[in-house]
Structure formats: structure tokens, C-alpha cells
Amino acid sequence: MKLFMASLATETNSFSPIPTGWSGFREHLYTKEASRGEAGLYAAAVTLWRRRAEALGWEVVEGLSTYAQPAGPTVREVYETMRDDILNDLKAAMPVDVVLLSMHGAMIAQGYDDCEGDLLARARAIIGPDAKLGLEVDPHCHLTEAMLENATAIICYKEYPHIDVPERADELFTICADAAAGRTDPVMRDYDCRMMAMYHTPFEPVRSYVDRMSAMEGRDGILSVSLAHGFPWGDNPRCGTRTLVITDADARLAADRAEALGRELWDMRDDLRRFPPMDEGLDRAVASNAAPVVLADFADNAGGGAPSDSTYVLRAIMERGLRDVAIGTFWDPVLVGMCMDAGVGAVMDVRVGGKIGPMSGDPVDLTVTVRGIVRDAIQHLGKAEMNMGDCVWLETSEGIHLVMNTRRTQTFHPEAFENLGLDLSGMKYVVVKSSQHFYDGFAPMAGEVIHLGTPGAITPDFANLPLTKRDGNYWPRVDNPFE
Structure with missing residues (x-):
């Protein structure tokens, strides 16, 4: 087996006056050897993936790993240069069996509302339909159609604060490795919860909800369950909360479980944490x-x-x-x-x-x-x-x-x-x-x-977000967006 891996990550606040440019990425992480000992959140996944792959005797090719502190939209030339760097290295590495990417989700660049979906679509065009393409993202992401159409599997961190990045990277490797070996056939389905909120996982009722998500995994054909919290300050048509379920070759089960989890979250909405002025x-x-x-x-x-x-x-x-x-x-x-x-x-x-x-x-x-x-x-x-x-x-x-x-x-x-x-x-x-x-x-x-x-x-005023690219049919902007 041959693995290609890379990381391109930032979270975009569409309303921030601070541009995200070269200095933002090069200040924190900018290397093609992040798995060789670099520290930080966005070196953790590639480090683990190299260790897992080499333990199995796989060949590993590592592309760019880079991260910028969240700010406004990424400068177009900067995004395109980094994206094309990763894609050119992927082309040079072909043929590959598995591609694993660590990104943030909610990355917006000038001219691109969905950088994750854009990179995944271009990667899929290179590797073809049979290679496995996995994505690990922060739960504060926009879970877009392009991401779901092109990835084999997407996994969000479960914890907020994000203390489980290596664990989720490990799960993604296992799902994609099993799929590449023909042991499983991952199928993803998501559900639009029509909510904007903060889901702090140490506190109830979210703590028990996340624990129930985790308990579903590895049983009855369910491979993975994620809650995409969404990033309310990113102006994207898919901004908002979504549940995501991956099953082994059972699309109906994935859709049903995603909807059930979404409706359960909706029923909890009045018990979510409030922020005093x-x-x-x-x-x-x-x-x-x-x-x-x-x-x-x-x-x-x-x-x-x-x-x-x-x-x-x-x-x-x-x-x-x-x-x-x-x-x-x-x-x-x-x-x-x-x-x-x-x-x-x-x-x-x-x-x-x-x-x-x-x-x-x-x-x-x-x-x-x-x-x-x-x-x-x-x-x-x-x-x-x-x-x-x-x-x-x-x-x-x-x-x-x-x-x-x-x-x-x-x-x-x-x-x-x-x-x-x-x-x-x-x-x-x-x-x-x-x-x-x-x-x-x-x-x-x-x-x-x-x-x-x-x-x-x-500011956590979710009812009055200045969004222009998604409709206003979400809670708490409206009392019941399902009517």
C-alpha cells in the first residue's frame, strides 16, 4: 500500500478585517516534514498516520503541512499556491492507494467558499474513483456537498476543547486502510440540524450526547459518528450544525442514524449553555x-x-x-x-x-x-x-x-x-x-x-449573524425552522 498525506488548515471568519496571507501560515507551521517531529495541533495527524503506515510496511509520501491562525478570507494566490503544491506532490506520488488530509473545515479564500471541498475534488480527479480519500476536520467546519461527494470518509474531532485530534486521526486511518484492503465499504450521510450554537462537550447535555455517539461506533455496521458543530461566523451556504454517520455499505442506516441524532440534538436545544452578558x-x-x-x-x-x-x-x-x-x-x-x-x-x-x-x-x-x-x-x-x-x-x-x-x-x-x-x-x-x-x-x-x-x-449572538450566503431558516433565528 502507498499513502499520501498532507495538511492545509485555517478557519475563516468572513467578517474579520485581518487578511490571511503568507505570514499567517509561515508563522505557525509550513513544512513537508511535519511528521518527523514538528509540534502543534496540525502536525499531530500526519505524525500518527506515518507511524501507523510504516508499522504496516506501507510506503509514505508526505506533502505540505501548514496552518494559519483563524482570521479573514485567505488571499487567493496564497491558497491556490499551497493547494497546487499539495496536488503536484500527489501527482508525482501516483499511483497511491490512500490519501489522508488534515484540514480545519470552514476555510474560505478569495473566490472559494469551500476550500476543503475544492481540494478534495481536485485530489479525487487525480487519484480516480478507487483510491481511498480520508479527511480529518475540526467540528467547527462547513460540511459541504463537495466534501461528502469526494471523500471516502470524514471524521470530526469529538471534543471541544479539541483534545482528541490523535484519536480521531487514528480512527480515520483505520477506516481508510480497511476500505483499501476491501474489508469495508464506507458510506456517508449527513443531516441538517438547522441550528447555530456552541456545543461545549465537558458540560451536559452535550457530554452525554457525545458519549452516546461514541458508543454507536463499531456496532451494527456503524463505522463512525461525528457532530459538525459548524462555524457561525463563516459566510458559507452550508454554515450550521450537521450530524454525520459513516456505515459499512448501508446508506439507509447512515441516513436514518444521522437524522435520529440530529432530531435528538434539536430536542436538547433549550438545555444548551447560555452566555451571560x-x-x-x-x-x-x-x-x-x-x-x-x-x-x-x-x-x-x-x-x-x-x-x-x-x-x-x-x-x-x-x-x-x-x-x-x-x-x-x-x-x-x-x-x-x-x-x-x-x-x-x-x-x-x-x-x-x-x-x-x-x-x-x-x-x-x-x-x-x-x-x-x-x-x-x-x-x-x-x-x-x-x-x-x-x-x-x-x-x-x-x-x-x-x-x-x-x-x-x-x-x-x-x-x-x-x-x-x-x-x-x-x-x-x-x-x-x-x-x-x-x-x-x-x-x-x-x-x-x-x-x-x-x-x-x-459575539455569540447566533440569531443575528450577518450571513449572506445561507438562508435564515435556522434556530435561534427562527423558533422552528422545520415548519
Whole structure:
């Protein structure tokens, strides 16, 4: 057997003012040897696939692996150049038995609403109808017709936060390897749940729902079950939540199970988590007897395409006179460079946040002391290393501690603060610029966790999304989109 594998990943916020270009991809991961020891989320799948394939004595050909932090649409030339690089390597590798791709889903480029479907269709045209084509994607994807028509199997991560990337990659390899050997005949069917929501898997009722999905797999001809959460801020005709079932040669079973799971999710809609407005959430934090209270600045999550420099929560904290607050990470390469030049112990007048656009709020002028500096800082999401770039810790005289960094990224782990020497156990409040990926790292040390429905680039107002390419027939925009 011969395997070709590659990875091309980003998530596109159609309403972000930040273009996704060469610097975005080359800053994080850009190599054709990612499986040889590269760290990070989008090296995990190709690393596992190489190990599985070589253990079976397969020949392995590795194409480009690259990832960019979510932002606005990818520049057309950038997408086409990377896509064609992968496809040219695939042509050179022919004939192949299996192609495995790691992508994000919800990647949009100038002129392309569906980059995943585009790449899969072009790959299928090269490899022909008999070779097996597998795709692993983030659940925050647009599950499109082109993806379903051209792939042999698609698997979404099940967990949010995404701590199960290697496990899902392993399952995809097994399904495609069995299909290539003639042991199975995978058939996929999906179901449109007509919903826009966030499905946080550590919490009920979603936790039990995901566990029931997993329990179906490997029984009664069902090979895989996925929930495609959808990415609400990506303007795509297929934006929204879908269930996906893969069976062994039984299309009716796949369709029936996908619909049953979709209807079950619909019945749970009123029990899904709500996000209190910022002021309400801060009131709850102040009234809490737990410490530290971890507060998620939901709408300034770089992982959803936000700038990670909004000041809404910072201003609200200052207006309330709250002390012993840690907040981060703010993306500001210029300010980080100034603070590094000044050195630890320097007292400086600085302007924080509000730089990228209206969704960032207004800048805040502060007098701060530089308390810590770290170059090339690392934090973790599960076992994956996530590079933060250079970081500085700034303290105000009012007892507010800010972490600034040079690589736009969300806050995944307490390491984002602790790398600099900031002891979170001494804080009353910890504000993280993240929607949910922080949870696995921060929940064990938190007295309470509150997700704030903050203003910003990805505010969780699902009823009023400015979508132009899909119809408005979805919940919660309408009460019952099935009528």
C-alpha cells in the first residue's frame, strides 16, 4: 500500500478585517516534514498516520503541512499556491492507494467558499474513483456537498476543547486502510440540524450526547459518528450544525442514524449553555466566594478570527475597581518589543488594545511595570504545543496583571501566565481570551468558570449573524425552522 498525506488548515471568519496571507501560515507551521517531529495541533495527524503506515510496511509520501491562525478570507494566490503544491506532490506520488488530509473545515479564500471541498475534488480527479480519500476536520467546519461527494470518509474531532485530534486521526486511518484492503465499504450521510450554537462537550447535555455517539461506533455496521458543530461566523451556504454517520455499505442506516441524532440534538436545544452578558457575568464573578474565578472573553478569541486585542472586559474591570486580576493574552507585537527593550522592572506609559478595528473597542492608556519577559513561550492544548511568540507581563498600580504576546493566539492553558512567573493562585479573577479551548487547562485550578457574552468579533449572538450566503431558516433565528 502507498499513502499520501498532507495538511492545509485555517478557519475563516468572513467578517474579520485581518487578511490571511503568507505570514499567517509561515508563522505557525509550513513544512513537508511535519511528521518527523514538528509540534502543534496540525502536525499531530500526519505524525500518527506515518507511524501507523510504516508499522504496516506501507510506503509514505508526505506533502505540505501548514496552518494559519483563524482570521479573514485567505488571499487567493496564497491558497491556490499551497493547494497546487499539495496536488503536484500527489501527482508525482501516483499511483497511491490512500490519501489522508488534515484540514480545519470552514476555510474560505478569495473566490472559494469551500476550500476543503475544492481540494478534495481536485485530489479525487487525480487519484480516480478507487483510491481511498480520508479527511480529518475540526467540528467547527462547513460540511459541504463537495466534501461528502469526494471523500471516502470524514471524521470530526469529538471534543471541544479539541483534545482528541490523535484519536480521531487514528480512527480515520483505520477506516481508510480497511476500505483499501476491501474489508469495508464506507458510506456517508449527513443531516441538517438547522441550528447555530456552541456545543461545549465537558458540560451536559452535550457530554452525554457525545458519549452516546461514541458508543454507536463499531456496532451494527456503524463505522463512525461525528457532530459538525459548524462555524457561525463563516459566510458559507452550508454554515450550521450537521450530524454525520459513516456505515459499512448501508446508506439507509447512515441516513436514518444521522437524522435520529440530529432530531435528538434539536430536542436538547433549550438545555444548551447560555452566555451571560458581560456585566451580568462580572456581577456573578464579584458575588462568587470561589477563587480564582476564570472568565472567558468569548468574543475576542483569536481561534475564531478575533484580533485578541479588545478592551471591553479590561475597561469594565477598571470601572468596577477590581483588583488581583490577570488578563490575557493581548496581541501587540509593537508593545511587546518596547517592553522587552525597556527590561524587567521598567515603569512605562503604554497604550493597550483597541488597535485592529471597531470590534477591538477603544485603547486604554496605563502606567505599568514590566514584571516578566519570556521569548518563544509555549502553552499546551492537550498534548499539543502551541507557540505564543514573545510574551511580557505588565502590572498596573491598580492590581491588574496583563499578558501581551507577539503571535496572535487564544489562551489555552495557565502556562500562558505562569511562564512569566505570574502566580494565578494569588488572583481573584483570571480573564482568558478564548471561547472554550481554555477549559481543559484552567478548570482544574478554577473556583468557578464563567463564559462571558462579550462584545467583539465573534459575539455569540447566533440569531443575528450577518450571513449572506445561507438562508435564515435556522434556530435561534427562527423558533422552528422545520415548519
